[in-house]
Amino acid sequence: MPPPLAGLVGSLGLALCVAIIGLTPGADLTTAALAGIALAQWAMRCEATKTARALAGLTLAALLPGFLSYVTPETLVTTRQWLAGAQALTPSASLSSWRPPLLATLTLMLLALILLLRQRAYLGAPVLLIGAALLLVAQLLAALLPAPTIPLLLVSHIDGFALLALAALVLAQLLLARSWWQGQTRLNRSLLPAGALMLVTLALWQYQHRHSETTLYDATQNDGARLAARLSDDIQGHLEAMRRFAHSWQLLNTPPTDEQWRSQAARLHDGDFRYLLNIAFVRPDSLIAYVYPRNQLNRDVLGQRLYEVQTQSTHALEQALAGKRQTSTDIIELLQGGPGIIYYLPVYNAAERPVGAAAMAISLPLLADTLFDALDPDTALLSWHANGRILARFGNTRRQGPWAHHYRLDLSGQMLDVVQRPRRDYLLAKLSRLPAISLTIGLMLAYLLYMVLYTFKRLDEQNLAFRNSNALLKTEIEERRRLQHEIEWLARHDELTGIANRRYFLELVEAQRNTRPLSLVLCDIDYFKRVNDQLGHLVGDHYLEAIAGIGQAVMAEHDGFFARYGGEEFIGCIPGAGQTRARHVAETLRQRVYQRALRHADGNSVSLSAGLVTHTTGPLDLPRLMQAADEALYRAKQQGRNRIENADIAGVSDV
Known part of the structure; x- marks a missing residue:
């Protein structure tokens, strides 16, 4: 729903339009167009979009012929033809009744286009609204500033209640659009250059408009001066002929x-x-x-x-x-x-x-x-005056223009005042269409500039969003890879000690299935429960990490690998090592653990017991080997701990 202030201003505009229609004896197209836009805005605020667009379209179609008459060259369609077309529909029509002034026409057309575009920014509705606002300001300035020295032939603005109604409609559209387009940074960056171009266009139009009217004013004044000079010369020639006639009788x-x-x-x-x-x-x-x-x-x-x-x-x-x-x-x-x-x-x-x-x-x-016989009566009204009395009059008295040129005519000592009033239709036909064409082209270029800038800004934002999405996607992929790697690592390694876990150890052993001999060392920390109970689990975790590091280093020296089997149990594998060599490795591990000075609460060093099994021939039966190693570990603990015991199973030999 629209903001309350926009609705209030729009209602005021509609009320002014109704008042104009009621107060104007003969409503013209300007009044009808104002009412059409007001009703279309009201329908749009009531969310009757189809009705609003239909009213805006009808208003635009009604304004289009008048707009074309401003920009179409006289050589293509003459002013008389435009007027004849209007009078074919309404016999009493005049140029001012069937076409609003140029600036008012453009303002109403832009408001109609905004409604037809349904306020869509990507279709250029914001720049059309800015154009309508600038055209309204130009009309307000023209209505408030002092009138020019030379009366304007082509008045481009409306005034009075009609101008107030138009201002209310533009203001309501601005207030309504503010809530729709607020916060869109691309609009500001696109509207500023387009609005600046519109200002330059309006300034150029104002200069061209005044210059063309001044030029036409001077041209008609010079034409009258030449006519007066020709009349004076003709009269002097006639007087000279009469003198010769009078002198002829002297013979x-x-x-x-x-x-x-x-x-x-x-x-x-x-x-x-x-x-x-x-x-x-x-x-x-x-x-x-x-x-x-x-x-x-x-x-x-x-x-x-x-x-x-x-x-x-x-x-x-x-x-x-x-x-x-x-x-x-x-x-x-x-x-x-x-x-x-x-x-x-x-x-x-x-x-x-x-x-x-x-x-x-x-x-x-x-x-x-x-x-005056050789003159066109539709060009101007000429009248001779003397002492406030009209002596002669020539020309069509209908639809006179705003200009009156005064001359003095000498009739051999008798001075006559000659007044020339060019007809409006004649002046409009002679008036240059260049200012109106320049204004139209400038507004169109501003619209195209906005569309190009807006499109590029929109593409930049989309590209930035795409790049950000790609960066986020890459980050997420990297994070997922890291997490996947971490998950895979955790699946194969012990989280506390960082060495291989039981699952990974079995995979590594499985990879050495065909290696002979193959020795396994199953280790257990002696009295580890006392460490946790007496020194705490943090100390116990520290001891586990230390023993895991020692075991991994010892096994790596002999091309083996070491893993945490569970709890305080560790297991090592030495591919290619027989029982004697494997026992040496196991003893090295036991001694380094004992010499690490990992102490119990009573000061005694932490020790390690291990069961050793070596497989030399036949297919690998890993569960059987593990069971044998576990039994040897049990015997080591039974026999006093801090020792290594060999497993005694078939297929085990000393190499």
């Missing part, structure tokens, strides 16, 4: 006729000056004498005196009629309707005397339509 001695005026004005108007409402000839008394084109709007102004019907242009008109200079009005309401500017140019005759003025009325909406 005449009289004012132009109606026919002459219409003929010349048609060439100017019908060429590049379609935005001119009219080109009129104004007499010195401000009466409009001729006008071109003579359409319904312009017929209404023929014969009108401008001093009377358009007082805003009186000052400019007076200077042109007086032949002083070219003038223009401010932005005024034209007689034909709509905002515009009227340029007045003096008209002279051949004597250079003013005979009237050429009035050219420029409709600013028509000018904007003419100049």
Whole structure:
């Protein structure tokens, strides 16, 4: 079961998700994904693993298209195509409603993958959780730090209650995972390099993201500046053409006729000056004498005196009629309707005397339509402003971007404010996918790094365990060999004296079955019971060890072997020795024991009695020989002890 704190935080996350759904009028995919992860975590805590994985899988599948739209190049799938696909399912969908911000998308996807992997460390769940935590921290910092100078086009974090809900879900997952992975040293060694790589990746993404948006901002601003410069150049070119038109009448001695005026004005108007409402000839008394084109709007102004019907242009008109200079009005309401500017140019005759003025009325909406005709309306919204009034507007007003570029346009002394607002869809199509791709690749590399390090650490631990097992096995084998050797040694040797026991002695004698002659010496310590009773068993054991050492040394000098037969009895075998030689060996043994100064309680030396038997011919009958030696030993004790007696049996001879 999960820790209580993890369950409490997870419940808080689920409650926040429910609150977001209830408070949000139109729940988007971000809200749905938060709710899906919260329910999946709750199911996992309730040990409903299949349900948890199903919810996590559905959430991951819902987030995948939006994630792909961040990293797929525009040349493969355009932003409009992604939006069209979303609107095919939901007609009112927008980019922000069908895909969460990039960092939130990655965080939710990592949480879903952790649940799909069932928190298994060897499948990389810990590094996915670290990644989700780092992405959450990046979103918290973005939400808390001051907003950048340039508004972000692509906001990569969520805020408000949604961010709190996401933080609760990540925290609950961290608390829950702590109890599962605590104490695994290989995790720390694998997570540190992978986490460091994730931090570097996030820092690189942040730099690339800001740099790409700043670059795009500068590019759109420069595009607008070039457009404004081109518009200004076009207008100045048109004004220069109008000056040449006005100066062309200096070749005449009289004012132009109606026919002459219409003929010349048609060439100017019908060429590049379609935005001119009219080109009129104004007499010195401000009466409009001729006008071109003579359409319904312009017929209404023929014969009108401008001093009377358009007082805003009186000052400019007076200077042109007086032949002083070219003038223009401010932005005024034209007689034909709509905002515009009227340029007045003096008209002279051949004597250079003013005979009237050429009035050219420029409709600013028509000018904007003419100049913006070659532009794509889906690129940006352009608007002309003067004194807080919108004079003209061009472009699509839907889904405008966060940027507004301001320019000043000079219309021969009249300044207009031009505002360019690039559309969001256009900007998103132009925005580089490199930051999102770099972030994705960096997270994948961190995951692979963790998997490699974790696998190697796991293999190292397994190899170490294998080596330790081998060492323990070798130690155990050696110990078993030692114990086996000890058991075998104990099975053949006397534990107290260290010499051969009765069993081993019989095996050694059996090995000499074909040796002739073969002599046996059966010895017994005289009055040994007194030693134990009067001096103690420790002294008795010491005497036994000493006599065993003497007997083994004596027998070894004559290529024989010596054994403890039982109690205070010893037996020796001398292969190849006849009775005389064997008796000499037995006497040597008796004398060395007696001379060792092993004392009884009364001070007398400990002595040895022995029975000697020698086999020379015929098959070896060991029980019979032993019985004969025992009888000879008995006679030695009967005859006073500390002596050697020969056995008298058939087949025994002196060699």
